[in-house]
Amino acid sequence: MKRxxxxxxxxxxxxxLLHHVxxxxxxxxxxxxxxxxxxxxxxxxxxxxxxxxxxxxxHVDLACLRDVLxxxxxxxxxxxxxxxxYEEKSMKATVVPNRNMILLSVAIxxxxxxxxxxxxxxxxxxxxxxxxxxxxxxxxxxxxxxxxCDWHPVxxxxxxxxxxxxxxxxxxxxxxxxxxxxxxxxKGQPVHCGVCGTCVERREAFYxxxxxxxxxxxxxxxxxxxxxxxxxxxx
Amino acid sequence: MKRxxxxxxxxxxxxxLLHHVxxxxxxxxxxxxxxxxxxxxxxxxxxxxxxxxxxxxxHVDLACLRDVLxxxxxxxxxxxxxxxxYEEKSMKATVVPNRNMILLSVAIxxxxxxxxxxxxxxxxxxxxxxxxxxxxxxxxxxxxxxxxCDWHPVxxxxxxxxxxxxxxxxxxxxxxxxxxxxxxxxKGQPVHCGVCGTCVERREAFYxxxxxxxxxxxxxxxxxxxxxxxxxxxx
Numbered sequence: 001m002k003r004x005x006x007x008x009x010x011x012x013x014x015x016x017l018l019h020h021v022x023x024x025x026x027x028x029x030x031x032x033x034x035x036x037x038x039x040x041x042x043x044x045x046x047x048x049x050x051x052x053x054x055x056x057x058x059h060v061d062l063a064c065l066r067d068v069l070x071x072x073x074x075x076x077x078x079x080x081x082x083x084x085x086y087e088e089k090s091m092k093a094t095v096v097p098n099r100n101m102i103l104l105s106v107a108i109x110x111x112x113x114x115x116x117x118x119x120x121x122x123x124x125x126x127x128x129x130x131x132x133x134x135x136x137x138x139x140x141x142x143x144x145x146x147x148x149c150d151w152h153p154v155x156x157x158x159x160x161x162x163x164x165x166x167x168x169x170x171x172x173x174x175x176x177x178x179x180x181x182x183x184x185x186x187k188g189q190p191v192h193c194g195v196c197g198t199c200v201e202r203r204e205a206f207y208x209x210x211x212x213x214x215x216x217x218x219x220x221x222x223x224x225x226x227x228x229x230x231x232x233x234x235x
Numbered sequence: 236m237k238r239x240x241x242x243x244x245x246x247x248x249x250x251x252l253l254h255h256v257x258x259x260x261x262x263x264x265x266x267x268x269x270x271x272x273x274x275x276x277x278x279x280x281x282x283x284x285x286x287x288x289x290x291x292x293x294h295v296d297l298a299c300l301r302d303v304l305x306x307x308x309x310x311x312x313x314x315x316x317x318x319x320x321y322e323e324k325s326m327k328a329t330v331v332p333n334r335n336m337i338l339l340s341v342a343i344x345x346x347x348x349x350x351x352x353x354x355x356x357x358x359x360x361x362x363x364x365x366x367x368x369x370x371x372x373x374x375x376x377x378x379x380x381x382x383x384c385d386w387h388p389v390x391x392x393x394x395x396x397x398x399x400x401x402x403x404x405x406x407x408x409x410x411x412x413x414x415x416x417x418x419x420x421x422k423g424q425p426v427h428c429g430v431c432g433t434c435v436e437r438r439e440a441f442y443x444x445x446x447x448x449x450x451x452x453x454x455x456x457x458x459x460x461x462x463x464x465x466x467x468x469x470x
Contacts, residue, residue, distance in 0.1 A: 031303075062297050068266075068341060070348045098344035098384045105340040106303060109333035113305045138383040145376035149333045149368045 002026040003116040004157070007033070007107050008057070010045030012202055013122035015182045016172035017160060018046075021120055022053050023175060029114065030057045031107050035099065036066025036075050039188035045181050052178075060106060072096045074186060081186045083195045085227070086128045091197045094186060100133035101142060104156060112150045119146070123158040126165050126201075165201060166208035173211045180214040194219035200226055237261040238351040239392070242268070242342050243292070245280035247437055248357035250417045251407035252395060253281075256355055257288050258410060264349065265292045266342050270334060271301025271310050274423035280416050287413075295341060307331045309421060316421045320462070321363045321432045329421060329432060335368035336377060339391060347385045354381070358393040361400050361436075400436060401443035408446045415449040429454035435461055 006021050008014045008030040022028050032046040043059065050057035066075045073079040073093040082090040107119045127134035139156060147153040160168055172179060184202045185192040192199050194217030203223040206213035241256050243249045243265040257263050267281040278294065285292035301310045308314040308328040317325035342354045362369035374391060382388040395403055407414060419437045420427040427434050429452030438458040441448035 058303065060303055061299055064296055065341070065344070068293065068295055068348065069344050095385075097347035098340060101340040101380060101384050102337075102344055105333060105336040106300070109300070109304050109337055112332035113303065132386050133384045135383060138380060141376060141379035141383055145336060145373060145380055148370060148373040148376055149336050150330075151367050 002118060003114075004028055004118045004120050005107055005111050005114070005116050006030045006055075007103055007119065007121040008046035008050065010042035010047075010049070010182060011122075011184050011198075012172070012179065012182045012205070013124060013160065013165065013168050015045065015049050016168050016175065016177050017120060017122040018049060018053065018055065019175040019177050020159060020171060022055060027116075028053075028055050029110070029116065030055050031060060031110050032057065033060045033103050033106055034063045035069065035096070035102060036063045037096070037188075038074050038077065038081070039183070039186055041188055041190070042183040045183050048181055049178070058110065062102075062106070065102070069097045069099065069102075081196050083193075084197065085200050086130070086197045088197075089130075091128070092130050094197060095131055098133065100138070104142060104146075108146050108149060108154045108156075111154045112152055115152055116154070118155045118157045120157040120159055122160055122168070124160045124163050124165055124168060164208075165205035169205045169209035169211050173209070179206075189218075192217050194221070195226070237353060238349075239263055239353045239355050240342055240346050240349070240351050241265045241290075242338055242354065242356040243281040243285065245277035245282075245284070245417060246357075246419050246433075247407070247414065247417045247440070248359060248395065248400065248403050250280065250284050251403050251410065251412050252355060252357040253284060253288065253290065254410040254412050255394060255406060257290060262351075263288075263290050264345070264351065265290050266295060266345055267292065268295045268338050268341055269298045270304065270331070270337060271298045272331070272423075273309050273312065273316070274418070274421055276423055276425070277418040280418050283416055284413070293345065297337075297341070300337070304332045304334065304337075316431050318428075318430045319432065320435050321365070323432075324365075326363070326432045327365050330366055333368065335373070339377060339381075343381050343384060343389045343391075346389045347387055350387055351389070353390045353392045355392040355394055357395055357403070359395045359398050359400055359403060399443075400440035404440045404444040404446050408444070414441075424453075427452045429456070430461070 004026045030050045032043045073081045143156040184198045186196040187193045239261045265285045267278045308316045378391040421431040422428045
């Protein structure tokens with residue numbers, strides 16, 4: 001039986017991934033890492049969903065990394081969270097320095113400690129070009145390091161790498177994921193704003209997937225209007 | 236001018252490295268990371284030496300990683316710190332899961348945030364085979380990832396990789412490093428124990444280098460007696 005640690009942020013993608021990996025019958029643990037993100041509210045949903053699924057969950061509070069990983073709207077309250085579509089240049093403000101290497105290195109450390117074989121995270125085909133640490137070549141290099149960091153090699157796995165976010169919503173619907181118990185908004189307020197990059201992406205994914213979106217949004221402008229003529233809304 | 240972040244633990248090697256890098260005329264920052272190590276006492280010396288050198292120093296308290304990186308004598312007080320020479324198998328108890336990837340990933344994050352070019356750490360030629368994350372191939376893979384984690388590539392640099400620890404002591408003596416303001420003991424007590432792997436290595440390095448060791452050790456058995464017939468003490 002495979003032994004897999006899922007990096008679970010409490011967002012939509014990683015929550016579907018957690019359900020997906022549990023459904024494979026693997027032995028699963030989940031790990032959530034507070035790296036000082038403005039939207040740390042998401043992490044509570046990782047704990048809730050793990051508990052409901054009977055998965056051992058570890059919360060790691062590295063919130064003081066906020067003082068290290070500066071210059072991002074997600075770690076510095078003085079930098080406003082941009083609104084709009086992920087394809088816009090303004091979204092670069094949301095990039096957190098070396099975020100993925102840090103999160104994965106901690107999860108790999110947990111895998112080594114527990115002699116787990118894989119660390120799975122919810123990268124998908126729609127991950128955006130503005131995020132350098134979502135690049136294929138970055139993950140290949142880091143995975144090579146993960147094979148060598150211990151005598152017990154750890155594989156970085158991305159089960160959703162060939163899925164779009166809409167595909168992930170469809171997979172979540174199949175798995176009866178409680179979408180309302182996931183959180184995506186970059187603004188980090190109790191109710192999803194509906195207009196930041198990740199809210200727009202979330203709404204777009206439900207719209208394209210044809211799955212009802214149970215999320216309450218502060219700005220309830222129909223997603224079709226927000227997307228306008230964007231090619232991503234053509235379906 | 237090169238812009239270099241030095242990973243400074245407060246131990247002998249990284250303190251000499253900090254002085255060495257400052258002496259090159261580079262712009263230097265230092266970063267110390269508490270990953271929950273039993274010997275976190277060392278970190279205070281990183282702060283002291285950075286301040287004396289006029290280097291901006293950042294302390295990052297990730298001590299809760301102690302609950303993630305389990306199974307090591309250095310993160311679990313229930314596991315005794317082995318005594319003896321690093322070449323002994325018992326020293327494997329001191330390996331901390333994925334330690335170097337985690338430390339370097341945080342330092343790389345700081346480098347990206349400050350647009351620094353390099354992260355330097357004090358790996359040396361005598362780093363021990365029991366530590367998988369000291370292997371050359373591990374560092375090559377992680378360095379490849381560091382080039383790709385951001386649009387601003389970061390180079391992992393190991394200025395001492397061709398030096399022995401005795402060479403580092405000699406370099407420190409040239410640079411007038413205050414060796415008494417460094418801390419190496421794995422047991423983490425106020426006074427160096429003198430008999431754990433890292434104390435023995437430290438004493439051996441001064442002995443081989445022919446440099447007076449200003450360190451007070453609880454066990455003051457002459458290092459020659461501790462080393463016995465070990466080939467490393469032949470000089």
